[in-house]
Amino acid sequence: MNAADVALTVDGIPVTVAAGASILDAIAQAEIETPTLCFLQTLTPVNACRVCVVELEGARVLVPACARRAEAGMKIRTDSERVRHSRKMVLEFLASTVDISTAPAMQRYCAQYGAQPQRYGAESAKVAQPVKIDNALYVRDYAKCILCYKCVEACGTDAQNTFAIAVAGRGFDAHISTEYDVPLPDSACVYCGNCIGVCPTGALMFSSEYELRARNEWDEAEQSQTDTICSYCGVGCTLTLHVAENEIVKVTSPIENEVTSGHLCIKGRFGFSYVQNRPEEES
Amino acid sequence: MRGVRNGAKLYVVDPRQTSTARWADGWLGLDVGSDIALANAVGREILAAGLENREFVTRATDGFEEYRLAVEPYTLEYAEKTTGVPASLIRELAVAYASAPKAELCWTLGITEHHNAVDNVRALINLALLCGHVGRYGSGLNPLRGQNNVQGGGDMGAIPNKFPGGQDAEDPASLAKFEAAWNVTLPRKSGWHLSDMFAAMERSELDTLYVIGENPAQSEADQQHANELLRGLKHLIVQDIFLTKTGELAEVVFPASAGWCESEGTVTSSERRVQRCRKALEPPGEARDDIVIMCELARRLGYEWPNYTPEQVWNECRSLSPWHAGMSYARLDELDGIPWPCYDEQHPGERFLHARLWENPVGGPRAPFAAVAHDPPVEALDDEYPLRLTTGRRLDAFNTGVQSGGYRSPMRRGERLDISPQDARSHGLREGDRARVSSRRGSVVVPIHIDNGLRPGLVFTTFHYNDEVATNLLTIDATDPQSGTAEFKACAVRVEPL
Numbered sequence: 001m002n003a004a005d006v007a008l009t010v011d012g013i014p015v016t017v018a019a020g021a022s023i024l025d026a027i028a029q030a031e032i033e034t035p036t037l038c039f040l041q042t043l044t045p046v047n048a049c050r051v052c053v054v055e056l057e058g059a060r061v062l063v064p065a066c067a068r069r070a071e072a073g074m075k076i077r078t079d080s081e082r083v084r085h086s087r088k089m090v091l092e093f094l095a096s097t098v099d100i101s102t103a104p105a106m107q108r109y110c111a112q113y114g115a116q117p118q119r120y121g122a123e124s125a126k127v128a129q130p131v132k133i134d135n136a137l138y139v140r141d142y143a144k145c146i147l148c149y150k151c152v153e154a155c156g157t158d159a160q161n162t163f164a165i166a167v168a169g170r171g172f173d174a175h176i177s178t179e180y181d182v183p184l185p186d187s188a189c190v191y192c193g194n195c196i197g198v199c200p201t202g203a204l205m206f207s208s209e210y211e212l213r214a215r216n217e218w219d220e221a222e223q224s225q226t227d228t229i230c231s232y233c234g235v236g237c238t239l240t241l242h243v244a245e246n247e248i249v250k251v252t253s254p255i256e257n258e259v260t261s262g263h264l265c266i267k268g269r270f271g272f273s274y275v276q277n278r279p280e281e282e283s
Numbered sequence: 284m285r286g287v288r289n290g291a292k293l294y295v296v297d298p299r300q301t302s303t304a305r306w307a308d309g310w311l312g313l314d315v316g317s318d319i320a321l322a323n324a325v326g327r328e329i330l331a332a333g334l335e336n337r338e339f340v341t342r343a344t345d346g347f348e349e350y351r352l353a354v355e356p357y358t359l360e361y362a363e364k365t366t367g368v369p370a371s372l373i374r375e376l377a378v379a380y381a382s383a384p385k386a387e388l389c390w391t392l393g394i395t396e397h398h399n400a401v402d403n404v405r406a407l408i409n410l411a412l413l414c415g416h417v418g419r420y421g422s423g424l425n426p427l428r429g430q431n432n433v434q435g436g437g438d439m440g441a442i443p444n445k446f447p448g449g450q451d452a453e454d455p456a457s458l459a460k461f462e463a464a465w466n467v468t469l470p471r472k473s474g475w476h477l478s479d480m481f482a483a484m485e486r487s488e489l490d491t492l493y494v495i496g497e498n499p500a501q502s503e504a505d506q507q508h509a510n511e512l513l514r515g516l517k518h519l520i521v522q523d524i525f526l527t528k529t530g531e532l533a534e535v536v537f538p539a540s541a542g543w544c545e546s547e548g549t550v551t552s553s554e555r556r557v558q559r560c561r562k563a564l565e566p567p568g569e570a571r572d573d574i575v576i577m578c579e580l581a582r583r584l585g586y587e588w589p590n591y592t593p594e595q596v597w598n599e600c601r602s603l604s605p606w607h608a609g610m611s612y613a614r615l616d617e618l619d620g621i622p623w624p625c626y627d628e629q630h631p632g633e634r635f636l637h638a639r640l641w642e643n644p645v646g647g648p649r650a651p652f653a654a655v656a657h658d659p660p661v662e663a664l665d666d667e668y669p670l671r672l673t674t675g676r677r678l679d680a681f682n683t684g685v686q687s688g689g690y691r692s693p694m695r696r697g698e699r700l701d702i703s704p705q706d707a708r709s710h711g712l713r714e715g716d717r718a719r720v721s722s723r724r725g726s727v728v729v730p731i732h733i734d735n736g737l738r739p740g741l742v743f744t745t746f747h748y749n750d751e752v753a754t755n756l757l758t759i760d761a762t763d764p765q766s767g768t769a770e771f772k773a774c775a776v777r778v779e780p781l
Contacts, residue, residue, distance in 0.1 A: 136691035161284045161306070185693045190678060226563035229550050231543040232681055234428025236552025236620065241544060241563040248544070248564070257619055259556070266679045266692060273690040275524070275541045275564060 008074040017070050023054060024065040032078055035087060035109040037094075037200050038148035039066040042261045043158045046149045051090045051109065055080050062086055084113060091115035096124045099144045102202025102213075106146075125172060131210075134183035137191055137270050139210045142175055144203035151176060151195035151204060159263045164188040165195070193269040197252060197262055206250045223249065230268040235259065237268050248272050292383070294376050296321065297393060298673060299701075299743060300736030308379070309372055312738055315673050315773045316397060316660035317366040322406035323657065324362030325377040326413055327354040334381035339415035343640040346652035350409055353654030365657060367738070381414045385421035391429060392675070396772045398661050401765035405653040412650055418637035428553040429676075431543070435551030438607075438623065439600065443474035448604025448623075464603055478767035481512055481760075490517035495573065496539070500529040501683040501749045504769035505724050505760035522576060525685055528749070537576045540566035546573065547593040549615070551623070556632075557610055558620035660773035661761035664740075668722060668775035670706065671741050674754055675772075680747040687747065698748040699732035702778065705739040707731065712780055719779045720744075725756030728781065742778065 004019040010030040017026045022045070027034050037049040045067035053062035057075035062083065065076075077083065091110050095117035100106045110117070132140040147167065155165050164187045168177035178187035196204040205213075212218040223244045230237045238257045242250040251269050255262035287293050287306055295304040296311040296318070304310040313321055329335050330351060340347050359370035366373075380386050388411060394403045408417075408424060416422040428434050440447040450457040452473050462469050475483055481503070483489035492513070503509035513519060513532050521533040530536050540546045545566040551557050566572075571579075574591060581588040594612050601607050609625040609632075621632035639646030664671060679694040681687040700720055702712065712718055716731045720742075729744065729752045737743065746754040759774045 135693040137693065157284075157288065189693075191693060224563065226544075226561050228543050228560045228563060229431060229552075229558045231431055231541070231686065234430060234433060234553035236431065236550070236554070236556055236558055238558070238619070243563050246565055259552070259619070266694070267681060267687060270692070271679075271681070271687050271690050272544070274686045274688075275544055 006070050006072050008070055008072065008076065010076045011078055021070050022066060023056075023063065023068045023070050023074070023076055024052060026070045026074075026076065027054070027065055027078055034065055034078065035105075035112070036066060037106065037146060038150060040150060040198055040255070042255060042263075043150055043153045043198065046153065048147060048149045049090065049094070051087055053083060053086050053090075054078050055083050088113040088115050092117045092120070094146045096120045097127050098146055098201070099128070099141075100201060102144060102205070103146075103200060105200060127172075127175075132183075133207075133210075135185055135191070136207060137266075138193060138196055138207055139205050140176075140184075141203050141205065141210075144201045145176060146201055146203075147174060147176070148200060150198040150200065154194040154198045154263070159194050159261075160190070160192050162188055162190050162192070164190070191266040191270065192264060193266070194263045196269075197264070208249050212244075212249060218249075219244070227254070230264070232265075232267045232271065237264055239264070239268060241272075247276055292379050294379065296376075298738070298741055299734075304736070309375055311366075311368045311372055311376060313366040313368050315671050315741065317657065318394060318397075318403045319399070319406045319655055320357060320362055320365040320657040321368060321373065322403075322410055323354040323357035323655075324359060324366075324373050325380065326350070326410055327357045328359065328374055328377035329381040329410075329413055330354070332378060332381070334378065335413045336415035339640075340413065342643060343415075343645045343649055344412050344652060345649040346654070349654045350413075350652035353656065357657075380410065380416070383416075385419065386414065386416045387421070387423050387425055388416070389425040389427050391427045393772060395426070395766070395768055396770060397768070398761045398763050398770045399655075399658050400763040400768045402653075402655040402658070405655050408650075409652050409655075412652055417650075418635070418640040420635055423635055423637075425553070431552070432550035434553060434555060435549065435557070438551055438555075438604075443476050443479070446603070447600050448606040450604070461603065464599075476767040478760075478762045478769065481509065484512040484515065491520075492516055492518070493520040493522070494529055494533075495522045496524075496542075498523075498527040498529050498683050498685060500527070500532060501753070501755065502746070503760070504755055504758040504771055506753055506755040506758075507725060508760065509755075522573065524570065527683075527685060538568065538570040539576060540570045540572050542573065545570070549597060552620070555622040556620040557607065557615060557623060557625075559612065559615050661770055662723070662759055662773065662775040664775050668777050669740075670776050670778060672720070672722070672757060672774050672776040673741065673743055673772050674746055674758060675743065677745055677747065680745065682746070683749050684747040696732075698729055698744065698752040698754070700729045700778070701732050701734040701737055701743040703737040703739045703741065704733050704735060706737075706742070706778075707733045710778055710780060712778070717781045719781055720757060720776050721779070722757040722759070722774050722776045724759065725753075727752050727754065727756055742776065 005016050006019055007016045008026055010027050013030040015026050015029040017029055024034060034052050036052045038046055047064045047067045052065040054065045055077040056063045091113055092115045095110055095115060128143045152165055154160060156163050165176050165178055167174055169175055209218060223242050226241045227238055230239050237260045238253055240252045241248050253262045253264050293307045294309045295307040296313060297304060298313060298315050300310055359373055362373055363370040388407050397403055411417040411424050417424060444452050446452055446457055446461055458469055480489055500510055500513055519533040520535045521530040522537040522539050523530055524539050524541050542548055543560045544563045547562050548560050549557050550560055578588045578590050605626055606623040609627045609630045610621050615621060625632040640650055679692040712731045714733050717728055718731050719726055719728050744754050757774060757776060758771050761770045762768060
């Protein structure tokens, strides 16, 4: 243990983390799973979703595990009645207002915490709205958006530094927006797709995936995933090619890879069609 | 950008105000082809301010006195006049670079696609040597590679003066090693690089060309001339995933598979990281793996070669190249790639090179300064061709467009000639107008785009849309005698409204 290391307990289990680590890191050290939606190790925590809250002995309110730094002597409880109740409420509020049909992690958390979004009734407020399809590469279905801010962060200072999107509006009207709500082709967007890469609910989706889902032909169990290296510039980004029936249907990049931590550019993420515009398919 | 946010200083030297320049502490918008004048002035300024790393220069370098004398005439006043960059900004860059605890120089084709490419690079190396900004983690010289395997191509010996692993092709020990391994007699002399080959075609000394994965009919400078030479060949074989324009000229075409997703192998990135490419798709029709094509060809030429697997080929390379010896497929998988040199299976690969320069006494030969002088672009501007054309790429596209032309990029606007607001006004041109652009070699018609990031006198275009606008009809094939690179970055043109 370094002098700067921090010792604390999680559900009674003693753990030690490096100075600066979060409570979430300490919980992971104790091998306890925590639900997270707005958190990603490559992004700055924004405390938007509150699904990772834990009880900190001596604190008046529950604290977000992702953003709060671990301190020496902290006593953390991750599975108290209060924590479970709070997480359940957060999940119910989100799931009753947004469409979580393409958000497997949220569906899993809802089951785990016994969330019953339907108890608010069919008339409960929804963020339902038409899908935005304004370019050939990806679609934005904000009926599925939980406002986790991950896309805003990836577009901004945490990865791309393009700042094409931000949260506009207040309260229930808050939504992810381009400048003046213009269509993407008129915005600053450079189509890196790093927002799609971090979206936890499928609100941002490759057009190819969207179209296959619409035709009921999207079946991840039938897809292969192969890691290779991008064919364009000399950075050497790892591409995970998702392939169905000898066609690339989606490109992702592993977040733990040290070259670009899962981030890509337009060419790497979308520029693959030259290997599949095959004459026999055009006819 | 993370570095900039953590407080790193960023200076951008580029004739155009690029998107990177907008984040920089300083943008040095120099005239195309004045890089040496700028670098030498920076060097002189560092010396004048006494900011050089005297201990490093004395212990680890050679030729400092000649360098000092060579940069003496490059005063700030001269540099401002020659480069167009304000003297105060040149001084600021010199002080920032020399006083930084760690500093890197990164460059790409703006330095190397000139008739004096090697001298341009030497001018930058001089600065790193002067300040000791080389051979330490975070300090160094970084040519940023424009393609996923341009580094690996050279490292594997696809370069006329090297065997795999940077081993000299004229060195008797290397020759003996490769002759023994391959059981052949090898030429004693280095071969020709691309520009040498075209010169040899011109002299009728080269009549057969086997082109793999390259499209010189569209990518060469002075395209018309290049095509005449290609058409004059006795035999042209093209191996590619597409029937390129070069392929259309060929007598024999071998349909190949895409190296990054239809076959297995390795590529090497800008950071010397060797990485594995893996097969995800079956290639179409009769397309075959490059290795299979070459093995088949070898059999027709009378050699008993089986169809080697990519891993067998790689392991042969490891047995002959000490740089790659420790890079088994298993380790490349485990470590997400390994930067060379990696001498054995315990070696993690080197994060940076030239650490030997910091040994005392210096390990191996000293690093030489090179006294280099400003030499403007071959084609000077005059009344007939008064504008400087420089070429490059746009974000969503790639080279001759063979790969990037097929996907539906919302950013694609087709070919355009970027021009400064001042030049547009004086030529009576508005956004979207079509104009004729002419050089001494050819002329093209292209729509106009007004770019506020361009200084007057400079126009820019790409070579992504060859079938619509054959930009390389304009470019000049003046080449650097040392590297063979053509001066794609500087020719003289005139623009006329239609």
